[in-house]
Amino acid sequence: MMMTNKRKLKEPLDEMQIQTRNKIGNQCFFMLFFLLMINLGLQDYVRWAASPMSVYTIIVLTMGYYMTRVVWAGAYGSTLTKSVKPMYLIGLLVASTIILSLLGIIRNKFLNGNFNLPNDGALRMFIFSFVFIMIIFVSSKISNLKNNQGND
Amino acid sequence: MAKNLRLKVARAAKDMSQKELAETINVTRQTINAIESGDYNPSIRLCIAICKALNKTLDQIFWEDDDNDDDE
Incomplete structure (x- = not known):
């Protein structure tokens, strides 16, 4: 068991x-x-x-x-209806993305001296990660909806 | 694959919806729907879990023979 x-x-x-x-x-x-x-x-x-x-x-x-x-x-979606795991995962991804972005900004600003935000790799990575997380979130929702389809 | 009407009948006899049965045995409702409509052939582990949830034997729900056939 x-x-x-x-x-x-x-x-x-x-x-x-x-x-x-x-x-x-x-x-x-x-x-x-x-x-x-x-x-x-x-x-x-x-x-x-x-x-x-x-x-x-x-x-x-x-x-x-x-x-x-x-x-x-x-x-794609889990069978667990009340799972805290996906939120935990998303939180972890957001935290790691923010930390990595901050590290990138600090590196560009303080170590190189030529900091340019719009073309910054850290910002691009942040946007990419955000979009990626949103895709995962939306995919989970759609997959869960698909799981509930069908007649009794 | 033939529809599994005996599963549907056994579930209805216990007054359970597909969702309730699915939550009991930790699968999706889509899986129960696929088994009942004959689109998915479950593993023996899942068959046993379904039988336990419905208080039935494997024979009563999943065994197919001339006397016990759901082919339409």
């Missing part, structure tokens, strides 16, 4: 959600692999973007596709 409880705490997704997520993950991994190989093979013939940008675009597109499918399948 104790072991079952520990398992439940470590695995907030149920078995169907885990299977769905793994299936989508496998498909996306192969998609990423083949897209990168095609991009590499066609580099000399079709140049649709410079090398780092094309790889970046493929990775972002595949990640977006994975995220969309997982959320659509309802395999």
